Amino acid sequence: MFEIAYRGTAYHGYQVQQNALTVAEVLQNAIETVFKKREGIVGCSRTDTGVHANQYFFHMLTESGIPEEAAVIALNNCLPNDIAILSCREVPMDFHARYSVQYKEYLYKIWDAPVRNPFLEGMALHNRRRLDEKLMDRCAREFLGEHDFIGFCSSGGKTHDTVRRMAEASVTRQGDLVEFRVMGNGFLYNMVRIMVGTLLLADLGRLKEGDITRILASKDRNQAGVTAPAAGLYLNRVIYGPDALTGGCFEKEQG
Secondary structure (H helix, E strand, O other): EEEEOOOOOOOOOOOOOOOOOHHHHHHHHHHHHHHOOOOOOEEOOOOOOOOEEEEEEEOOOOOOOOOOOHHHHHHHHHHOEEEEEEOOOOOOOOOOOOOEEEEEEEEEEEEOOOOOOHOOOOOOEEEOOOOOOHHHHHHHHHHOOOOOOHHHOOOOOOOOOOOOEEEEEEEEEEEOOEEEEEEEOOOOHHHHHHHHHHHHHHHOOOOOOHHHHHHHHHHHHHHHOOOOOOHHEEEEEEEEEEOOOHHHHHHHHHH
16 A cells, blocks of 8 residues: 655546546556556545645555565656655555545645735635634534535535535634645545535625534535635545554554
């Protein structure tokens, strides 16, 4: 299993697509160079065009005898600067990078200052007005618990089960940077970006405490906010349960 991080600006998401450059395609090109075979890889999540990952995992079956540390070094030598292999480790045969996930944490960054930050171009949403992060935080906490999130899902999603459980949801500020964090056992198509778009209704005076609870109950996509741009979204952390990896130490390492 490989742990990676990537800046998604130049890519049409993670999953391989025809006629579009993706993270998975670039990874497989590097793997083919190092392992002398185009091994199949399975990622922990599908990220959309322009979405970033502070932590991402994929697994791969291989008969190669290349040591783990050597594989990390060799692959990084073949990858562009916006993708990095962070670590590699052997896992049980029944481990699955996607289906063994217990929780995922997403992060969305908003720069709320009159003047844009050139160092955050493509990495955060620019909102010119000062946000009320305290109100947004109180509203975000209404996402906590188990709900049917069909009202926070874009059309085109393939899943029929739209119930998800959120373990954490908060909005914080550091200077002019506002961050929304949400951790759950699964997410629907564009769900986090719609959550953000709904929280941003507070900027327009159109969101008060209790509104998110009402929107969840309505199951009506039209009552939620717009889908926020992809640039501010990061897959921030992926947590596997103690039974997924040998010894159960991995979950402790990830916090």
